[in-house]
Amino acid sequence: MIEALGLSKRYGDVLAVDDVSFRAEAGEVVGFLGPNGAGKTTTMRLLTGFLPATEGTVRIAGHDIFEAPGLARRAIGYLPETPPLYPEMQVQSYLRYVARLKDVPRKRLRDAVERAMERTGLGELRRRSIGQLSKGFRQRVGIAQALVHEPEVLILDEPSVGLDPIQMREIRQLLRELADSGRDGAGQTIVLSTHLLGEVEAICCRVILLHAGRKVLDQPLSELTRDGGSLEDVFTRHTLREPLAAEAEAEGA
Amino acid sequence: MRHIPAIAGRELRAWFVSPVAWVVLVLFALLSGFFFLMQVRLFQEVLSYYQQIQQLEALRSVTLNNFLLFGYYQTIWLVLLFLTPALTMGLFTSEKINGTQELLLTSPITFWELVLGKYLAAVAMVTLLLLLLALQTATLFVFGNPEFWQTAAGLLGLWLVGLGYAAVGCFASSITKSPLIAFFLCFSILLLLFLLGQIASIGMAATAGAPAAHWLTDALRWLSSDRHFEALLRGLLDTRSITYFVFLIAFFLVLTRGVVESARWR
Ligand SMILES: Nc1ncnc2c1ncn2[C@@H]1O[C@H](COP(=O)(O)OP(=O)(O)O)[C@@H](O)[C@H]1O
Ligand SMILES: [Mg+2]
Numbered sequence: 001m002i003e004a005l006g007l008s009k010r011y012g013d014v015l016a017v018d019d020v021s022f023r024a025e026a027g028e029v030v031g032f033l034g035p036n037g038a039g040k041t042t043t044m045r046l047l048t049g050f051l052p053a054t055e056g057t058v059r060i061a062g063h064d065i066f067e068a069p070g071l072a073r074r075a076i077g078y079l080p081e082t083p084p085l086y087p088e089m090q091v092q093s094y095l096r097y098v099a100r101l102k103d104v105p106r107k108r109l110r111d112a113v114e115r116a117m118e119r120t121g122l123g124e125l126r127r128r129s130i131g132q133l134s135k136g137f138r139q140r141v142g143i144a145q146a147l148v149h150e151p152e153v154l155i156l157d158e159p160s161v162g163l164d165p166i167q168m169r170e171i172r173q174l175l176r177e178l179a180d181s182g183r184d185g186a187g188q189t190i191v192l193s194t195h196l197l198g199e200v201e202a203i204c205c206r207v208i209l210l211h212a213g214r215k216v217l218d219q220p221l222s223e224l225t226r227d228g229g230s231l232e233d234v235f236t237r238h239t240l241r242e243p244l245a246a247e248a249e250a251e252g253a
Numbered sequence: 254m255r256h257i258p259a260i261a262g263r264e265l266r267a268w269f270v271s272p273v274a275w276v277v278l279v280l281f282a283l284l285s286g287f288f289f290l291m292q293v294r295l296f297q298e299v300l301s302y303y304q305q306i307q308q309l310e311a312l313r314s315v316t317l318n319n320f321l322l323f324g325y326y327q328t329i330w331l332v333l334l335f336l337t338p339a340l341t342m343g344l345f346t347s348e349k350i351n352g353t354q355e356l357l358l359t360s361p362i363t364f365w366e367l368v369l370g371k372y373l374a375a376v377a378m379v380t381l382l383l384l385l386l387a388l389q390t391a392t393l394f395v396f397g398n399p400e401f402w403q404t405a406a407g408l409l410g411l412w413l414v415g416l417g418y419a420a421v422g423c424f425a426s427s428i429t430k431s432p433l434i435a436f437f438l439c440f441s442i443l444l445l446l447f448l449l450g451q452i453a454s455i456g457m458a459a460t461a462g463a464p465a466a467h468w469l470t471d472a473l474r475w476l477s478s479d480r481h482f483e484a485l486l487r488g489l490l491d492t493r494s495i496t497y498f499v500f501l502i503a504f505f506l507v508l509t510r511g512v513v514e515s516a517r518w519r
Contacts, residue, residue, distance in 0.1 A: 048359040051517060073361040084356035086263075088270045100259040101360040145356070 001026055002047065002153055002189055007056035009042050009213075016042040018213040019056075024189050024206075026152070029179045031204035032193035039213040040193035041081050044157050047191070048078045061152045074103055077151035079159055083142025087131025091122055091141055094130060095148050102149035116148040120174060136167035143174070154178070156192040160199060172202050179203065197232055209238050256362045260370025264344070265377060273343065274378065277336055281382050288328040289389050296321040317399040318407070318488065322390065326411050326486040329386060333379075333415050338439035340378055341422025342432040344371045345513070349430045358517060368423065368510045375419035383412045403488035410485025410494070417478075417498040418443055420505035427512040446501075449477030 002024040009017040017039045024030045032040045045051040047058055049065040049072065058065040063072040086094060095113045104112045117123045120140040125133065130141055139159065146154055159175065160168045179190055194200060200207055200221065207224060209217035216238045217224075268274035299320065303312040314320075348354045357367060387408055393399050418439075425439035426432075453473035474480070478501075481494040 045355075050355055050359050070361045073359060076359065078355075078359050080352060080355040082352040082355075084351065084353040086267065086351055086353060088267055089263075093266075097259060097263050098356065098360075101256060101357070101362055103361055 001059075001061055002191065003057075003059040004043075004047065005057045007043065007046050007058065008054045009039075009046055009051065010054045016213050017046065017053075020210070020213075020215045021056075022208060022215065022218060024191060026189050027179075028206060029175075029190045029192070029204045030206045030208060031200040032191065032208050032210055033195070033197070033200055034193075034210035035195055037212075038210040040195075040210055041157055042213075043210065044078075044080075044155050044191070044193060047155055048076055049073065050078075050080075074149070075152045077146035077149065077154045079142045079146045079154075079156040081157045081161075083138055084145070085130045085138060085141060087129065089130055090127050091130060091133075091144075092117070092126040094141065095144055098145040099148045102151075104149050112148050112150070115150075116144040119147060119178070120144040121170070136163050136170075139163060139167070139171065140174075143171070147178070152188060154188055154190045154192075156190070158193055158195075160194070160196070172199065175203050179205075211238060254366060254369070256366040257370045257373060260362075260367060261373040261377070264371055264374035267347075268340075268374070268378065273340070277340055277378070278381070278385070281332060281336060282385055284332050285329055285386055285389060288332075289325055292321050292325040292328070295324070317393060317397050318403045322393070322399060322404060322407055323487055325390075326407055329411060330414060330482065330486065333382075333411075333418060334440070334443055336382070337375075337379070337415060337418040337422050338425070338436045338443070341375050341419055341426055341439065342435040344375065344423055344426040345509075346426050346430055346432045346435050354516070364510050364514050368427075368506055368513060372420065372423050372506060372509075375422065376416055379412065379415035379419055383408060383415065386411070400488075406488035406490045407486055410482065410488065410490065413485060413495065413498045414478075414482045417501040417505075420502040420509075421446075424505045424509045424512070427509045443478075446476070446478040448479075449473050450479050451477075453477065 002022075004023075005021050007017055007020045008015065020039075020043060022030075032043065034040050042051070046053045046056075047060070047065070049058070049069060052066065058072075060072040061075040063075065065072045089097070092113060095116055096109060099109050099112050099116075117126060120143055122137070122140055122144055125137060130138060133141065139162070143156070143159060146156065156175075160171045163171060175190070175192070178188060192199075192204070204221055206220050207217065208215055265274075296315070296317075299315055300312070303309075303315065345354075348357060390404060390408065393404075394401075421442050422435075422439045425442065426435040429435050429438065450473070453470040456470055456473070475497070478497070481491075481497040484491045484494045485498075
């Protein structure tokens with residue numbers, strides 16, 4: 001479960017995130033949608049506690065990210081915009097290292113690493129150096145490190161960016177599986193960011209549209225496309241409109 | 254503190270996989286071997302010269318410890334002055350280049366675990382170098398009779414100097430993204446620390462002993478590393494010198510932790 005209350009982030013004069021609040025429950029897959037520069041990455045960095053918010057609070061699985069960082073961070077799996085990989089390490093030992101950082105008990109290390117490799121289809125490549133992998137496989141290793149400690153919350157920043165269509169389909173398939181396995185019991189909350197509409201349609205059950213740092217829309221996918229219009233129409237309507245109109249809309253929502 | 258072994262272990266493995274560790278080890282072995290032979294030759298020449306001119310008093314002061322080993326350890330100090338920055342320059346810069354600081358700073362580890370894990374890896378490498386040196390020194394016991402305790406104390410002193418330099422290297426690597434800048438920054442700080450005593454002396458002469466200047470030069474002299482490590486290299490385990498290096502290590506590690514923490518506020 002994620003609870004964000006009144007999140008703002010200011011970089012000098014730039015207000016990168018402007019008063020964003022939302023809640024995501026266990027089993028939900030929420031898509032952060034927005035053009036480049038909308039504030040998706042910054043919001044995710046605030047959620048994970050990588051950056052301190054200028055204003056607002058974040059609770060992960062009930063723990064405040066700054067008051068109880070140990071508990072909150074243990075509950076987060078995070079794929080940053082650039083996957084945090086050590087090129088000289090082998091896939092398996094890298095995942096083992098991450099699992100140790102995330103406090104997976106010693107006895108369960110081997111199983112946790114095996115399971116993460118299995119779910120991301122990396123079993124065959126366990127002994128390969130990460131630096132020798134293709135971009136698609138590096139992205140998988142990035143996702144595997146986010147999953148390895150089976151966190152309650154998954155935060156994925158553009159998980160399919162830079163992949164070819166086949167790799168993209170595989171990653172989406174994987175995310176859908178994660179979401180489904182989450183719904184029946186394990187209860188993972190997944191937040192992913194993307195600027196691709198197709199991705200949201202393929203895997204999310206809810207959309208949060210960000211524009212110039214503000215949340216301009218927050219609706220279940222089914223409601224959005226109910227009245228016949230495609231998601232693309234909704235997207236262009238909200239992102240190309242005059243900022244003032246978008247603001248009024250946000251206030252009304 | 255339970256994450257420290259994982260962090261230190263990864264760092265060490267990275268050094269040995271990318272050949273940094275091997276380069277440093279081989280370079281150190283070659284340089285120290287070369288300087289060792291040079292020092293042995295010099296020692297023999299000085300001995301035979303004093304014998305020729307019948308300077309018995311001087312002859313007695315030229316011992317294995319006071320002449321050969323002290324001179325040898327001084328050249329090793331020079332080697333450490335270059336190798337420590339080379340070893341430590343990647344400690345934090347590589348995390349920034351790989352983007353892995355985003356993993357570290359969102360994991361349930363503390364800043365101290367991160368800094369101490371990295372520092373411990375550097376400590377392990379310095380210790381390995383000093384073990385190589387101890388091996389070379391040990392050959393002297395086969396051919397001559399150096400004072401055991403003085404020799405051991407000299408090695409221990411050199412080790413302490415290396416640990417101090419590694420802490421400076423940690424700090425230099427934490428404040429920049431470029432390994433090259435980290436190298437030169439560390440090297441400059443080490444050189445400055447070494448030269449503070451000289452700077453103090455020049456200042457003393459210039460101000461002709463005003464009381465405030467006295468206080469300042471005394472402080473600079475204490476901060477200067479040259480006297481402290483000279484004593485240590487001679488095998489004098491002086492408490493003041495040990496305190497100095499312990500202080501140096503603590504100071505730069507605290508500074509490093511501060512820098513790592515402040516990185517997220519930028
Ligand atoms: N470290 C930073 N310093 C200054 N401005 C930044 C920084 N990171 C992001 N920004 C600015 O914040 C805004 C949002 O960026 P970002 O969160 O990366 O958007 P997105 O991920 O949606 O593309 C942009 O205008 C960007 O220029
Ligand atoms: Mg982004």
